[in-house]
Amino acid sequence: MRLIEAMEITKVYRLGDIDVNALNGVSSTIEKGEFVAIMGPSGSGKSTFMNILGCLDKPTSGEYLLEGINIGNFQRDELAEVRNKKIGFVFQGFNLLSRTSALENVELPMLYNGLSAKERRDMAMAALKSVGLEGREGHHPNQLSGGQQQRVAIARALVNNASIIFADEPTGNLDTKTSAEIMGLFAKLNAESNITIIFVTHEADIAAYSRRIIRFLDGRIVSDETK
Secondary structure (H helix, E strand, O other): EEEEEEEEEEEEEEEEEEEEEEEEEEEEEEEEOEEEEEOOOOOOHHHHHHHOOOOOOOOEEEEEEEEEEEOOOOOOOHHHHHHHHHHHEOOOOOOOOOOOOOHHHHHHHOOOOOHHHHHHHHHHHEEEEEEHOOOOOOOOOEEEEEHHHHHHHHHHOOOOOOOOEEEOOOOOOOOHHHHHHHHHHHHHHHHHHEEEEEEOOOOOOHHHHOOEEEEEOOEEEEEEEEE
């Protein structure tokens, strides 16, 4: 099943009197259940492409279909609804609220879903258990290691039953051993739950965990390798 279809996507940023072409006619499809790494040097367009796929930004031209629905012209509120129902995000800096427990951090995406407090708690507890943090739900971020904080972030991305997780340099702030643990967790979630995972990385050893590598250069895809 084609989960993502990007067709001739362009993205132009206006900086003063200059137009900067971040994406130049990018086309790609991603099937449900794939595990994809996006690579390329800084300024190659890889993060811009992921932001468009994740409904954080809109293309200047071209079409983007998510589960067969053309969302390229969706308005801000419509994009927010898509993100909330279908997409989870994991970032390099974890993006956890420092004065909030792990459980409460994971509950955040559910606050506007009309769920009861008990439903939110039960779902957040289940998500934390799925990433190996059972018993840590009351800890605040400063009481957790970097790897544990990233696991909280992954649990938060999973809690709304997202069909896709987008991860931007998810191991960028982690040591080698912890990076391997986090990528192993992604691989397990992909294999056992068929969650589509798309992540940006500069590191070849991290990209090696994926089953497909898309490489960008100068706003274009220059290679697309399935392993």
